[in-house]
Amino acid sequence: xxxxxxxxxxxxxxxxxxxxxxxxxxxxxxxxxxxxxxxxxxxxxxxxxxxxxxxxxxxxxxxxxxxxxxxxxxxxxxxxxxxxxxxxxxxxxxxxxxxxxxxxxxxxxxxxxxxxxxxxxxxxxxxxxxxxxxxxxxxxxxxxxxxxxxxxxxxxxxxxxxxxxxxxxxxxxxxxxxxxxxxxxxxxxxxxxxxxxxxxxx
Amino acid sequence: xxxxxxxxxxxxxxxxxxxxxxxxxxxxxxxxxxxxxxxxxxxxxxxxxxxxxxxxxxxxxxxxxxxxxxxxxxxxxxxxxxxxxxxxxxxxxxxxxxxxxxxxxxxxxxxxxxxxxxxxxxxxxxxxxxxxxxxxxxxxxxxxxxxxxxxxxxxxxxxxxxx
Numbered sequence: 538x539x540x541x542x543x544x545x546x547x548x549x550x551x552x553x554x555x556x557x558x559x560x561x562x563x564x565x566x567x568x569x570x571x572x573x574x575x576x577x578x579x580x581x582x583x584x585x586x587x588x589x590x591x592x593x594x595x596x597x598x599x600x601x602x603x604x605x606x607x608x609x610x611x612x613x614x615x616x617x618x619x620x621x622x623x624x625x626x627x628x629x630x631x632x633x634x635x636x637x638x639x640x641x642x643x644x645x646x647x648x649x650x651x652x653x654x655x656x657x658x659x660x661x662x663x664x665x666x667x668x669x670x671x672x673x674x675x676x677x678x679x680x681x682x683x684x685x686x687x688x689x690x691x692x693x694x695x696x697x698x699x700x701x702x703x704x705x706x707x708x709x710x711x712x713x714x715x716x717x718x719x720x721x722x723x724x725x726x727x728x729x730x731x732x733x734x735x736x737x738x739x
Numbered sequence: 740x741x742x743x744x745x746x747x748x749x750x751x752x753x754x755x756x757x758x759x760x761x762x763x764x765x766x767x768x769x770x771x772x773x774x775x776x777x778x779x780x781x782x783x784x785x786x787x788x789x790x791x792x793x794x795x796x797x798x799x800x801x802x803x804x805x806x807x808x809x810x811x812x813x814x815x816x817x818x819x820x821x822x823x824x825x826x827x828x829x830x831x832x833x834x835x836x837x838x839x840x841x842x843x844x845x846x847x848x849x850x851x852x853x854x855x856x857x858x859x860x861x862x863x864x865x866x867x868x869x870x871x872x873x874x875x876x877x878x879x880x881x882x883x884x885x886x887x888x889x890x891x892x893x894x895x896x897x898x899x900x901x902x
Contacts, residue, residue, distance in 0.1 A: 616787030617816045617843035619822040620888040659780035692826050701824040720821050
């Protein structure tokens with residue numbers, strides 16, 4: 538009896554949420570067909586990070602629930618790929634118009650030793666005031682990179698250093714499921730198209 | 740006697756080639772176009788400078804100096820499987836007549852140890868040292884305006900990193 542009821546409830550729920558279920562909004566992550574980016578629906582990455590924002594508040598993936606987080610790893614002294622990716626993200630937001638409001642750009646520094654919260658905050662906000670920068674200790678940074686499968690490494694130059702790192706932008710749906718990897722070679726327009734596909738799902 | 744004569748000839752030949760070298764260096768020209776420097780936010784200690792260089796003889800860019808930075812280096816960015824690699828290079832080859840771009844997608848000039856914030860509209864002096872295949876060096880003075888990343892994207896870089 539109890540089992541039956543449960544089953545009926547589930548079936549009823551399916552009727553109401555049918556569309557959502559088919560589209561994968563039940564938490565399962567059916568593969569998506571992206572035109573330009575890489576489908577990461579079956580990869581479990583970046584779920585448990587705990588980092589600090591520039592206001593000193595602790596942030597996890599669930600802090601951004603309901604939004605479509607786009608995570609990029611970089612450092613503020615990066616001369617090329619980081620500013621290019623962030624400027625592209627700002628363009629994507631513009632292209633998406635109203636829909637772009639759910640896009641939450643998150644910049645995670647791989648250089649917490651030099652990227653102070655003040656510099657990070659000013660740095661990301663010059664691209665768009667809605668962009669968020671996160672920072673961890675050296676150990677937390679190592680952890681979060683590992684969790685995302687992101688490579689980063691110091692390249693010593695004299696008494697200073699620059700950094701090499703993965704330049705993929707990782708996109709989660711509004712339920713916190715990783716969905717899409719965007720290569721730095723894609724244009725803002727191409728990215729925006731794939732992001733709309735993520736939005737259709739959740 | 741013969742040896743002496745040969746010596747004299749070779750000496751004059753040396754003088755001629757030296758003269759030729761001088762006139763060549765006077766003629767050798769390297770052009771720099773569209774130089775710009777990226778603006779920084781307060782406290783950001785480094786930035787990048789970008790430009791297009793065209794040398795009329797096979798040459799190489801050896802170094803860049805600027806009064807706004809204590810350490811200026813030429814770096815190369817390369818992308819392998821979406822991993823960005825960065826590192827200094829000894830020189831950038833400038834093949835005769837070919838325009839070489841120093842842009843966010845390849846070679847660029849790193850300005851490290853900045854003396855202050857680089858603001859929009861600032862004019863940043865750069866001194867380039869170029870050496871041609873004869874070993875003759877020339878220095879070029881360039882003034883690069885500071886641009887925000889957004890501005891530089893608006894100027895025709897909305898196609899992503901790949902050409």
